[in-house]
Amino acid sequence: MENTIIASAPNILTDEAVKVLRPKLRGELLLPQEEGYDKARAIWNGMIDKRPVLIIKCAGPADVIQAVNFARQHELLLAVKAGGHSFAGRSVCDGGLMIDLSGMRGVRVDPVKKIARAEAGALLADLDHETQAFGLAVTAGVVSHTGIAGLTLGGGQGYLMNKYGLTIDNLLSVDMVLADGRFVTACETENEDLFWAIRGGGGNFGIVTSFEYQLHPVGPMIVGGMLLYPIEQAREALRFYQDYSMNTPDEMSVIAAILTLPEGVKACAFIIGWMGNPEEGLRLLEPLRKFKEPLADLIEVIPYTQLQKSIDAGVPHGMHRYNKMGYLPDLSDEVIQIILKYSGHINPYSMVLLNCMKGAVTRVAPEKTPFPYRSKQWYFDITSQWIDPAEADTHLAWTRTFWAEMEPYTRGTAVSWLSEDDGDNRVKLAYGLNYKRLAGLKQKYDPTNFFRLNNNILPDASVDAIK
Numbered sequence: 001m002e003n004t005i006i007a008s009a010p011n012i013l014t015d016e017a018v019k020v021l022r023p024k025l026r027g028e029l030l031l032p033q034e035e036g037y038d039k040a041r042a043i044w045n046g047m048i049d050k051r052p053v054l055i056i057k058c059a060g061p062a063d064v065i066q067a068v069n070f071a072r073q074h075e076l077l078l079a080v081k082a083g084g085h086s087f088a089g090r091s092v093c094d095g096g097l098m099i100d101l102s103g104m105r106g107v108r109v110d111p112v113k114k115i116a117r118a119e120a121g122a123l124l125a126d127l128d129h130e131t132q133a134f135g136l137a138v139t140a141g142v143v144s145h146t147g148i149a150g151l152t153l154g155g156g157q158g159y160l161m162n163k164y165g166l167t168i169d170n171l172l173s174v175d176m177v178l179a180d181g182r183f184v185t186a187c188e189t190e191n192e193d194l195f196w197a198i199r200g201g202g203g204n205f206g207i208v209t210s211f212e213y214q215l216h217p218v219g220p221m222i223v224g225g226m227l228l229y230p231i232e233q234a235r236e237a238l239r240f241y242q243d244y245s246m247n248t249p250d251e252m253s254v255i256a257a258i259l260t261l262p263e264g265v266k267a268c269a270f271i272i273g274w275m276g277n278p279e280e281g282l283r284l285l286e287p288l289r290k291f292k293e294p295l296a297d298l299i300e301v302i303p304y305t306q307l308q309k310s311i312d313a314g315v316p317h318g319m320h321r322y323n324k325m326g327y328l329p330d331l332s333d334e335v336i337q338i339i340l341k342y343s344g345h346i347n348p349y350s351m352v353l354l355n356c357m358k359g360a361v362t363r364v365a366p367e368k369t370p371f372p373y374r375s376k377q378w379y380f381d382i383t384s385q386w387i388d389p390a391e392a393d394t395h396l397a398w399t400r401t402f403w404a405e406m407e408p409y410t411r412g413t414a415v416s417w418l419s420e421d422d423g424d425n426r427v428k429l430a431y432g433l434n435y436k437r438l439a440g441l442k443q444k445y446d447p448t449n450f451f452r453l454n455n456n457i458l459p460d461a462s463v464d465a466i467k
């Protein structure tokens with residue numbers, strides 16, 4: 001039979017093989033010429049333009065098992081897309097099979113036990129929507145169109161982390177498909193080593209089909225919003241922020257950002273989430289609101305779900321992106337000076353973000369999960385964004401030069417924010433003291449490195465992972 005499907009791996013995949021696979025699926029199988037293919041392969045970072053040889057839009061775990069077995073049997077590179085927010089574009093591939101989980105977005109909440117079970121294609125907005133109906137929530141990120149899967153598997157930082165820990169600190173169990181096609185549950189009492197590994201180890205160990213989270217009472221009304229200061233006051237604002245963000249109660253989360261307002265004015269913004277009693281929050285926020293006259297004070301009592309969407313519009317799908325991220329133990333004058341130097345010529349779509357980590361995040365031992373950076377510190381991120389592909393060199397150069405000056409002040413990074421050019425060393429840095437154990441578990445669960453389109457942990461047979 002003539003093979004019309006692929007030119008890139010013609011000896012591996014035939015029309016006949018695809019014909020046999022199609023009726024075994026409840027979801028859709030998409031070939032490059034078929035309707036829906038381009039939409040399915042698109043991800044959040046518009047700079048990534050990759051063409052899988054086929055896409056399986058899974059309807060449930062059975063489809064994921066079929067897809068994994070098919071990719072393994074036909075030696076196809078395998079990509080997994082959940083929310084599609086991988087900066088590096090690892091959720092899509094050229095010439096391989098892409099598993100698209102975006103059709104699996106169900107969330108079931110047990111309000112009595114305060115537990116949610118969410119399918120792996122759910123977005124943060126889906127999880128927040130369902131849990132907030134019961135006045136509950138779990139730590140999630142600060143952009144509601146991010147996928148829960150990639151976020152959870154990378155650690156999960158957001159407004160609730162100082163009070164309730166990272167997303168992984170609230171993970172109770174997962175269902176997942178391993179490289180050999182086995183469907184397993186991993187939790188504290190079953191496949192415990194695998195459960196340890198996936199709490200930060202990314203997609204290295206298998207494809208998670210659902211996550212179970214411990215929820216906490218949150219809102220539904222909280223104190224949140226933005227304070228904006230002119231960029232000329234950024235130095236003073238960041239100095240004030242250093243002390244304020246670290247020394248307020250764990251219910252308080254303050255992100256500092258350098259950004260451009262819609263009118264083209266550069267500003268220093270504080271994005272605030274207070275998860276406790278609103279009156280107390282408003283009282284505690286007074287010093288921040290009064291230390292200088294802001295350009296705008298947009299703090300009010302709002303639904304938690306509104307806070308969770310408050311910066312969505314600034315990071316829409318499809319723009320071109322590049323980013324660099326690290327943890328800062330100090331917001332010293334030198335660090336602030338570097339931020340100000342580069343913020344002076346930040347492009348209108350780009351942002352610099354700082355977020356304070358304290359409280360519950362820091363009460364978990366560095367080796368308890370693969371995520372080792374548990375000290376009091378600030379997350380620091382440069383997200384460069386632009387629309388015209390021809391501008392890429394300019395924005396890449398600005399970000400890299402900025403990062404080169406900043407990097408010596410950082411201690412560690414997180415896999416969730418690594419870019420395509422961050423090599424193995426930055427993956428190792430992100431896992432720090434936990435890398436060795438992860439490499440041993442990779443050897444145990446995925447010795448052929450079948451799941452390699454991720455921040456890859458190389459299997460290491462020399463490590464005894466059974467500890």
Ligand SMILES: Cc1cc2nc3c(=O)[nH]c(=O)nc-3n(C[C@H](O)[C@H](O)[C@H](O)COP(=O)(O)OP(=O)(O)OC[C@H]3O[C@@H](n4cnc5c(N)ncnc54)[C@H](O)[C@@H]3O)c2cc1C
Pocket residue numbers: 043044079080081082083084085086087090091101120140141142143145146147148149150151152153154155156157158202203204206207208209315416417453454455
């Ligand atoms: C705009 C934006 C805001 C962000 N904000 C935050 C934040 O506030 N807090 C935070 O912690 N992180 C944040 N991140 C980082 C984010 O957590 C990671 O980019 C994360 O990987 C995105 O998950 P996803 O499911 O959307 O991405 P995808 O691109 O779908 O997946 C990311 C990676 O995870 C793998 N993967 C996806 N699903 C599965 C699965 N079911 N099983 C196994 N592997 C899987 C993919 O193969 C890929 O390697 C943000 C990212 C962006 C782009």
